[in-house]
Amino acid sequence: MRGARAAGYTEPTPIQAQAIPVILAGKDLIGTAQTGTGKTAAFVLPILDLLKDGQGLRALILTPTRELAAQIETNIRDYARFLPQIRCTALYGGVAMGPQISELRRGVDIVVATPGRLLDHLRRRTLDLRDIKIFVLDEADRMLDMGFMPDIKHIIALLPTMRQSLLFSATMPPEIESFARRILTNPVVISVGPRATPAEGVSQFLYPVPKHLKFALLKKLLEITPHTSVLIFMRTKRGAHKLARALHQEGHRVTQIHGDRTQSQRSAALHGFRTRQYSILVATDIAARGLDIENISHVINYDVPARPEDYIHRIGRTARASAIGDAFTLCSPEEHAEIRAIERALKKTLPRVILPDFDYGKGGPPLLAASTSTSTPHPTRVYHATGWRRRRRL
Numbered sequence: 001m002r003g004a005r006a007a008g009y010t011e012p013t014p015i016q017a018q019a020i021p022v023i024l025a026g027k028d029l030i031g032t033a034q035t036g037t038g039k040t041a042a043f044v045l046p047i048l049d050l051l052k053d054g055q056g057l058r059a060l061i062l063t064p065t066r067e068l069a070a071q072i073e074t075n076i077r078d079y080a081r082f083l084p085q086i087r088c089t090a091l092y093g094g095v096a097m098g099p100q101i102s103e104l105r106r107g108v109d110i111v112v113a114t115p116g117r118l119l120d121h122l123r124r125r126t127l128d129l130r131d132i133k134i135f136v137l138d139e140a141d142r143m144l145d146m147g148f149m150p151d152i153k154h155i156i157a158l159l160p161t162m163r164q165s166l167l168f169s170a171t172m173p174p175e176i177e178s179f180a181r182r183i184l185t186n187p188v189v190i191s192v193g194p195r196a197t198p199a200e201g202v203s204q205f206l207y208p209v210p211k212h213l214k215f216a217l218l219k220k221l222l223e224i225t226p227h228t229s230v231l232i233f234m235r236t237k238r239g240a241h242k243l244a245r246a247l248h249q250e251g252h253r254v255t256q257i258h259g260d261r262t263q264s265q266r267s268a269a270l271h272g273f274r275t276r277q278y279s280i281l282v283a284t285d286i287a288a289r290g291l292d293i294e295n296i297s298h299v300i301n302y303d304v305p306a307r308p309e310d311y312i313h314r315i316g317r318t319a320r321a322s323a324i325g326d327a328f329t330l331c332s333p334e335e336h337a338e339i340r341a342i343e344r345a346l347k348k349t350l351p352r353v354i355l356p357d358f359d360y361g362k363g364g365p366p367l368l369a370a371s372t373s374t375s376t377p378h379p380t381r382v383y384h385a386t387g388w389r390r391r392r393r394l
Helices: 002-006 014-024 039-051 066-079 097-106 115-124 140-145 149-157 174-183 211-224 237-249 263-274 308-315 333-346
Strands: 029-033 059-062 088-091 110-113 134-137 164-169 188-192 202-208 230-233 254-257 280-283 298-301 325-331 381-384 387-390
Touching: 002 039, 002 066, 014 029, 014 039, 014 188, 029 039, 039 059, 039 066, 039 134, 039 164, 059 115, 066 088, 066 110, 066 263, 088 097, 088 115, 097 115, 110 115, 115 149, 140 149, 140 164, 140 174, 164 174, 211 325, 237 254, 237 280, 254 263, 263 280, 298 308, 308 325, 308 333, 325 333
Parallel strands: 029 164, 029 188, 059 110, 059 134, 088 110, 134 164, 202 325, 230 280, 230 298, 254 280, 298 325
Antiparallel strands: 381 387
16 A cells, blocks of 8 residues: 555556455456556556565566566556565566576566567576466457467466466457456456547547648647647558658657667667657557556557557557547548548547648548538637537647
């Protein structure tokens, strides 16, 4: 409780209030909640309480990305600051094995790991899972997307049969639900909020634009929109690198994170973005899951994501912990199908925004299916399915 208060917690979020008693009771759990609602603390806090009187490696937390593994380790250290007997380490690729092996030899109680690096250690026999009491599979839907399921099944086969298993995810596709039922024993199911929906504090807007004018529109938006920190999502590593370079040439304080960056570069980029050394972070979907960066004012989808779930996770990087934020999506005519899929998943039409002083070229801005008006809107109005409504200036 002292650690939670020192970390700034005053009252539990709904997922925390429901999950913590179940975990303390030793029951298996399937937990789903919107991104940004505090799922990490929902399992870390009770695990610390359950482990505080023992010694040795007893908890394993699997997560899909290096950044999320490092972040969870940091959270554990923050929450356990008044539990000096609890030791934790993070195992992930992109860095040398030596320091990780040294940490394991000194003894740890909790390991946070990505599947690939954990298997590397298991093959080297630098750690043993025979005494694991609590197993956590975090961001399970992302694990499926990234093709980790064979590795996870291999790891689970090495765990003790008698254990407590916890599965957390922002979305719960049928494949994950079926898998969870196979590895969990009579799990308690907790679902907080509607599935596959963004946090309530996110204001979402769609900007129709020809593909070749996306960068020009992005520059215009950054110019006219008051912002503190902006996270821009791209589909590809190459695209993220090119966009970051182009924004840097325009004079923006920008950094980038994607799979072609070394781990030290990725860590430095996240640190610089968190500390406001950079005001813009250009990223692939590697940054869409789990990363908790405070006060991101805007998320911009430069490329429309291929799946509605990815859209939800991307825009969930803003408006975290009951805050508010804006999510802009730049959509070319080639991306209409993805937008329709997103709107079906959200069960709502995204408001279309046309900038009156932006040159869209011959024929004007491309109109998406929901737009029926060809007139140029007033700069303080956006188009909704039910008509134009006034809103604050962007």
